[in-house]
Amino acid sequence: MQYLPQLIFILLTITAVYLFSKKAKQIKRNIFLGRDEEINDNKNLRWKNVLLLAFGQKKMFKNPLVAVMHFFVYAGFIIINIEVLEIVLDGILGTHRLFAKPLGNFYTLLINAFEILAVLVIIFCATFLIRRNIIKLKRFASKDLNGWPRSDANYILITEIILMFLFLKMNACDTLLQSRGYGHYGETLTGNFIISSNYHFILQNFSNQSLVWFERTCWWVHITGIFIFLNYLPYSKHLHILLAFPNAYYARLIPQGKMKNMPDIQNEVLYAMQPELAPTEPSTEHKKFGAKDVFDLSWKNLLDAYSCTECGRCTAACPANITGKLLSPRTIMMKTRDRLEEIGKNINVHKIFTDDNKSLLHNYISVEELRACTTCNACVEACPVSISPLDIITQLRRYLIMEESNAPQEWNSMFSSIENNFAPWKFSPDERDKWVSES
Ligand code: SF4
Ligand code: SF4
Known part of the structure; x- marks a missing residue:
């Protein structure tokens, strides 16, 4: 009976880690359903991108106020995990505040820093909720977020606020029990904490047993909430908390406006101009131009899809x-x-x-959407996590044109002019200089 809480905790931890790793493996498998793309050049610049784009959130600083708020929410999430490590070890070993004695005053300093972060997280998450639901910023109010995506963002913000409150209340009960010298709490002398100890007056009238009950309940709900959060992440846009790092590492390094060519098409043109270079044996392999479904996109495009935070800066x-x-x-x-x-x-x-008789092109993304793109790159430039929606758009559009010959009449006239006149206009190449003549 004495070890029952430990046993329950160990089972809970194993279940949470098992479920998370199972889903993580499925996501990895899904990403690698994409076609191969070699990205391992310029490693130094790639690590610099991880530091600046993922850790430093460089692109967010285009709007400094929002960037600072986002940074604290993110830092709070990452740094408070040190405290979670202690909770997990306490749960497994049946100890209480395992790090307090070995770290001494530094421990109190750490928890004080976590408490300040917790308060900032509460304030900024509440601000984000207000921006989304009361002020209704245009990019958060648009129809494409209706339903699950909008609720997802709210669930996460509310969960973060609740987790931070639980953390503060747990500390308040703990330090009050310490000051009363009650049980093993009395032996864990951490001293008062900067935020939570100010709330002793609210708890003052409760008995020791009630305080222990509050403290344990907050502890259990806090850690269970974190395990639920961990397993919710893979189903949520908040997966970017983890995937922003590999995505920044594998970010595109070539200049933003530079289009990727299709080597197969380049070769066809080359062989037309220099037939002597063409292979003597015609290839029997059917080459697909562009992308119809996710299998035809590269693994980086698919990593992009899982890393998207749905912030809407690209759409704005x-x-x-x-x-x-x-x-x-x-x-x-x-x-x-x-x-x-x-x-x-x-x-x-x-x-x-x-085969489910569906594809990304047509069933999910329509011709109308694809044709509307001007390939201006503004979306790529705006994205804080180095995602390129344009790369997916151009690949789907290439399939549309080159495999399905699906283009508006105006484009077809232009294509045939390029083919016959080497320019988009309906003039013979021989007449190209005519505009300079005086007549
Ligand atoms: S490249 Fe296309 S999708 Fe991106 S911002 Fe320009 S028009 Fe929009
Ligand atoms: S692609 Fe980038 S900018 Fe667009 S919603 Fe996703 S994360 Fe935001």
Whole structure:
């Protein structure tokens, strides 16, 4: 009976870690359903990107106030995990504040810092909730967030606030019991904490037993909440907390405006100009141009889809969206992720992917959305986590044009002019200089 809480805690921890690693493996498998793309050049610059873009959140500082708030919420989340480590060890070993004695005064300093962070997290999460639900910023009020995506953001913010309150209340009860010299609490002399100890007056009239009950309840709910949060992450846009780091490492290093060429097409043009270079044996392999489904996108495109925070900065910067077109780069990323998750579930059930007669192109992303893109790159520039919705758009559009010959009449005239006249206009190349003649 004495070891029952430890046993329950160990079972809870094993279950939480097992479920999280199972889902993490599925996400990794889903990402690598994408086609291969070699990205391992310029390692120094890539590590610099991890430091600046992921840790430093450099792009967020375009709006310093929001960046500072986001940074504290994020830092609070990361740093408070040190405190979670102590909670987990206490739960497994049946100890109480394991680090307090060995760390001495430094321990009190650490918990004080965590408490300040906890208060900042509460204030800033509440501000984010107000921005989303009361002020209703345009990029959070748009229709593409209706339903689950909007609730997801609210759930996480509310959960963070609750977790921080539990942490503060647990500390308040603990230090009050210490000051009363009660049981093993009396032996853990951490001293008062900077925030929570100010609330002793609210708890003063409670008996020692009630305080122990409060403290233990906060401890259990706090750690159970963290385990639930851990397992909720893979289903949420907040997966970016983890994936922003690999995504920053594998970020595109070539200049933003530079388009990726298709080597197969380049070769076709080359062989047309220099037939002597063409292979003597015609290839029997059917090459697909562009992308129809997530399998045709690269693993980096799919990592992008899982890393998207759904912040909408890309959509707010998109000229097509601003001028009322159907296109929203945020929705492109959300739909890519939805399709990938659907395929993942299909594989979970059938062991291998079983054709479901659907594809990312048409079933998820429409021709109208794709045609609206001006390829201006504003979405890529605006994204704080180095995602390129444009890369997915161009690949789907290439499939549309080159595999389905699906283009508006105006584009077809332009294509045939390029093919015949080497320019988008309907003039013969021989007449190209005519405009300079005086007549
Ligand atoms: S590249 Fe396309 S999707 Fe991105 S901002 Fe420009 S128009 Fe919008
Ligand atoms: S692609 Fe980038 S900017 Fe757009 S919603 Fe996702 S994280 Fe935000």
